[in-house]
Amino acid sequence: MPSTSASSASHRRQARLRREYLFRKSLSTAESSTYEAKRKVREALSQGKSLPTELRAGYDKLRGEIDYEDAKHAGNTSHIDDEYGDAGWSDPRVCVTTSRSPSSRLKQFAKEMKLIVPNSTRINRGTQRVDELVDVCKTSDFTDLIVFQETRGEPDGMVVCHLPLGPTAYFTLSGGVLRHDLEGGAAPMSEAYPHLILNNFNTQLGRRVGNILKCLFPIPKPDTRRVITFANDDDHISFRHHVYNKEGHKEDDLTLYEVGPRFEMRLYQIKLGTLDMKDADNEYVLRPYMNTAGKKAML
Numbered sequence: 562m563p564s565t566s567a568s569s570a571s572h573r574r575q576a577r578l579r580r581e582y583l584f585r586k587s588l589s590t591a592e593s594s595t596y597e598a599k600r601k602v603r604e605a606l607s608q609g610k611s612l613p614t615e616l617r618a619g620y621d622k623l624r625g626e627i628d629y630e631d632a633k634h635a636g637n638t639s640h641i642d643d644e645y646g647d648a649g650w651s652d653p654r655v656c657v658t659t660s661r662s663p664s665s666r667l668k669q670f671a672k673e674m675k676l677i678v679p680n681s682t683r684i685n686r687g688t689q690r691v692d693e694l695v696d697v698c699k700t701s702d703f704t705d706l707i708v709f710q711e712t713r714g715e716p717d718g719m720v721v722c723h724l725p726l727g728p729t730a731y732f733t734l735s736g737g738v739l740r741h742d743l744e745g746g747a748a749p750m751s752e753a754y755p756h757l758i759l760n761n762f763n764t765q766l767g768r769r770v771g772n773i774l775k776c777l778f779p780i781p782k783p784d785t786r787r788v789i790t791f792a793n794d795d796d797h798i799s800f801r802h803h804v805y806n807k808e809g810h811k812e813d814d815l816t817l818y819e820v821g822p823r824f825e826m827r828l829y830q831i832k833l834g835t836l837d838m839k840d841a842d843n844e845y846v847l848r849p850y851m852n853t854a855g856k857k858a859m860l
Contacts, residue, residue, distance in 0.1 A: 660686065677802060766859050802819070
């Protein structure tokens with residue numbers, strides 16, 4: 562009975578946190594409008610200009626809020642700031658697992674990805690349901706959950722779930738090459754925290770995806786010789802993993818070795834919630850039927 566009571570209390574707490582989170586998200590538009598009004602007031606005061614007509618009626622209230630704002634709240638905030646508000650303060654802890662009854666190839670792929678992400682732990686999924694898996698990760702203080710999926714033995718999906726409240730990003734995977742399949746063999750795996758290269762994530766959605774990916778990794782030391790690259794080309798993201806050695810005294814005297822694995826990714830959905838929240842709102846959904854030759858890249 563005590564365990565049932567504790568579980569019930571945990572679920573009530575998660576429901577309360579989710580309600581608070583959705584309430585903050587619902588205020589994002591209003592807060593953005595208030596932030597823009599404050600920005601215009603600050604700009605007018607700093608330049609000695611008269612206030613815009615539409616702001617004069619509410620000037621006293623805005624000025625009072627500006628005067629009492631501290632540095633932390635001076636910027637524009639949103640639900641994204643709440644989700645990753647602790648990023649950089651401590652190293653992420655990532656749980657890596659697979660879909661049920663994984664093939665030997667998917668197990669090997671998950672093992673290699675566990676080595677890719679520092680401070681990660683690979684667990685056997687067993688018969689755990691999604692809600693049980695998420696609860697275990699929350700109880701164990703994991704910051705993120707990565708689930709790899711497959712079709713006929715080939716890894717073809719990756720889900721990145723940020724804990725405890727989301728978001729959850731869904732990617733397709735293709736062209737997977739494991740370490741032992743690399744031409745010429747793979748270089749030895751370094752355990753140093755890697756430098757990240759996020760190439761061509763320039764749009765608002767691209768920056769969002771880049772933030773989801775980079776927050777899986779801790780901050781590296783400056784002299785780390787391990788590099789992980791996420792390179793976006795027309796919404797298709799290439800993942801590459803290298804180490805390098807410095808051969809001479811010049812900066813360009815470097816030898817680059819591919820460590821692997823390598824694969825291609827494509828985002829198809831972002832949900833504002835965790836993996837077990839079936840009714841979570843969609844932030845983004847890929848709609849292939851809208852693709853045209855002249856369409857701009859989303860990422």
